[in-house]
Amino acid sequence: MDFFATYKNDIWGREVLRGVSWDLLWLVIVAAFIAIAAHAVYEATQKREDRPSSDGPKVSRHEMIDRAGHWIMAISIFALLITGVLPIIGIEFAWLELHWIAGIVLTAIVAFHIVRSVVVKKPSEMWISGSDLKEPFDDTVKPGKYSVAQKGMHAAVTVLTLLVIASGIIMFAMIDTPWWERSNSMSEATLGFVFFIHGLTTLGLIGVICMHIYFALRPEKLFYTRSMIKGWISRDELKANHDPQRWTPDETP
């Protein structure tokens, strides 16, 4: 545990958790870059089929509201990482207020996303099912709207984001805001645990986001990134990467 956490003595002299060990930050960054480099080298050695054309008929992949939600979420997470992590590595500025404001934005957009996913959309299309697990091992099996890798990434981001938000809300209660004065009501051991979870999930998010950005920028995946900006993929891209039986999107002008 010492490798993951730092400890302190509480006011009674008992050893309690203080938080995550931020030395892990460098480990996470190095591990993410090694994984990215290994994947890039592996992909470079693979024979590539011609990429499907982006011209021709288009189908809708992401509605405007979902795209806006994705980018608001991305901006707020980046703001949270910048304001939360830079002071830890020695770039000091008045970060706390910016951090909790970005946290409120993230919480609101995540809450909206959850409600919309449950009420308006089909939550099942994003969650991994048994049939998805064939995909990595069988080239003939194509995914529905989302590949198993995308679903896995989404699941990891969901768990990490919900944990970072839950721990962040508890920590938010411990500082002064325009709406309340802080309370020091939590035991130091519990507070240390909350700091530990917040820090650990932050580190997890840094790793997952590094991978997410890498895959978003890979040449064969760029059409997904374009679809998150413009909303559409071409009919050819659909045919090459998805099973039309499992996902039948609407044509878009």
Place this chain on the structure above:
Amino acid sequence: MASFDVMPDVQLYQPAELDDALNLAERFGDSGWLVGGGQDTYGWLKDRAKNPQAMIELNGIDALSGISETDDGIEIGATTTLREIIRDERINRDYSLLAQAAGRVASPQIRNVGTLAGNLVQDARCWYYRRGLACYRAGGNICYADGPESMNREHAVFGASRCVAVSPSDTATALVALEARMIAESTSGRRSIAAEDFFVGPDTHITQMTSLKDDEILVAVRIPSKWAGKRFYFEKVADRDVWDFALVSVAVAMSMDGDTIADSRFVCGGVACTPHRLTNVEKAARGKALSEESAEAVAGLASAGAKPLNYNHFKLPLMENLVRRAMRG
């Protein structure tokens, strides 16, 4: 908390040249500890609450000591003692605000050995922090001074951000009022920092009180001639008349145009994590004569925006009264 009669095992360096001190400061970084008069140092070390690897004593460096005239005011070396400042003729003539503030620091014995730089860069006096608890200021995740049962009579009413400790320096308030500049030097060069920017709050640097970097040494303080010979007022309220830190202090520099205030700087100590300028009081005081009437008109502005803790509400009327007394003339 364990306290010891003897010093811990620590390397002691006593450079005679500033360059040597700068090299040592660079070499040891945050594991080095600069010592002037030692009045903030020895408590930390004997309590084992701070454990530097090396102490770099600056008293043997002649270039850091003494008071000299510059093209625009005076320069005071970092290791100039408070006693020397109190007794200096030029300071008493032109910048008596600083002499008054220095004269209220601690006790005569401490002023004999305590240096100006030491008084300026001394660490927070919050007793929870001084006890060695792992509070925010010590790199932890809690403030022990800001809880329902916390004893926070001496703590901040302005500018707290997680940590609620106050700036304990008496001379800092006077130097901010006099628009002094701090000269910091490292092996990479010198920089001049406005006194107001030299002291930093916990929103930015929660584990330090000043903007000095680990490898920098505060080598001198320059006071411009702008406020030389102007009207000054200093008052410090503490639980004891000697050997105590300010509950609230006020340092005021006023430039008079006949009977009215043309310009002024009001700075309060003991109320925030940095010397706290009362800019609304300064604006309101402009064009007013020193009188009971003016005092009543501006005093209430002193505490505007304050956020007192459980046990320090008394600081608000105290601040107002000190401003009132400064404005009475």
